[in-house]
Amino acid sequence: MPENCSHVVFSCFQACGRLITRIPGYQIHCSKTMANTSDHPLYPPDINIPLGYVSNTISLTVLLSSFALATLAIITFTLAILKGLKPTISRPDKILVGWFIFTGSIHFFLEGYFVYHHRTMPRMQDLFGQLWKEYAKADSRYMTIEPFVLIMESITAFAWGPLSYLIAWMIVVKSPYRHPTQMLVSMGQFYGDVLYYGTSMLEEYYHARSYSRPERYYYWGYFIFLNAFWIFIPAWCMYQSYSAMVAVSRLYAGYAGKKTA
Structure with missing residues (x-):
């Protein structure tokens, strides 16, 4: 299952973006795009963007809708595979399989894209690039080759991403x-x-240096809310795994005690 999902996830993101941009009223006029090395919407205004910043041409509605539809496609595909592959899987495990396929896709494809293109990110004009530039309004470090962000995202993309797919498979089997x-x-x-x-x-x-624009919805909506999923859900997963491993340890300790008695 992880292999099947990894083959279709990237195409889901791209296909959703192409589909939405064909909706009347949301046409993208890339020919109007111009590089601007001094005018950008990021904070603080004095940040250094080495290669200059190219403004987004895709509307916010299209960007967010593309991401939402791609997320829905990933979850729907995962549930469809599970229904045929493991119809007896419990609801909690089904939810966790969906979570690990989703988070693995975000890590490996979206965050992996950032790591691969981090030097030229402010000038990227494809769907993923413009998604990152929109998010950078809440955290401009993604546009300035900031060392911590780059290292953190590299580990996330190429370690936690593939391992998330592996965990989904482990849950199923x-x-x-x-x-x-x-x-x-x-x-x-x-x-x-x-x-x-x-x-x-x-x-x-x-x-007193903020990397988020002054509009609070960038800070609370993008920076706080979107990243909070990777606080609360992993915390619950850690608790679940801790409880399971403790139960096994107690069982083994009881068995060993009886054997030596």
């Missing part, structure tokens, strides 16, 4: 390695998100 791997990935996601929040917040607290 009831692998004994599921919970140790789930604990590892969820802890990595949680820890990375805490550092991501913390570095930005402390920069603002100690140096």
Whole structure:
């Protein structure tokens, strides 16, 4: 299942973007795009963008709709595969399979795109590039080759991404390695998100330097809300895996005690 999902996820994002941009009223006029090295919508205004910034040509409605439709397509595809592959899977496990396929797709494709194009990100004009430039209004570090963000996203994309697909498969086949791997990935996601929040917040607290535009919906909507999923869901996954491993340890300890008695 992980292999099947990884083959279609990227095409889901791209296909949804192409579909929506054909809706009347949302045509993209790329010929009007012009590079501007001094005028950008990011904060703080004095940030250095080495290669210059190219403004988005895709409307916010199209960008968000593309992302939402791609997410829906990934989840629908995953549930369809599960229905045929493992119809008896429990509801909690079904939800977690959906989560790990979704988060693996975000990590490997969307965040992997950022890592691969980090040098030229401010000038990227495809769907993924413009999604990142929209998000950068809440965190301009993504446009300035900021070391922490680049390292954190590299680990997330190329470690937690593939491992998330692996966990989804482990859940389906009831692998004994599921919970140790789930604990590892969820802890990595949680820890990375805490550092991501913390570095930005402390920069603002100690140096009065904010990377988010002054409109609060960028900060609370993009920066806080969107990333909060990778705080609460991994925390629950860690608790689940911890409980499962403790139960197995107690069972083994009881068995060993009876054997030596």
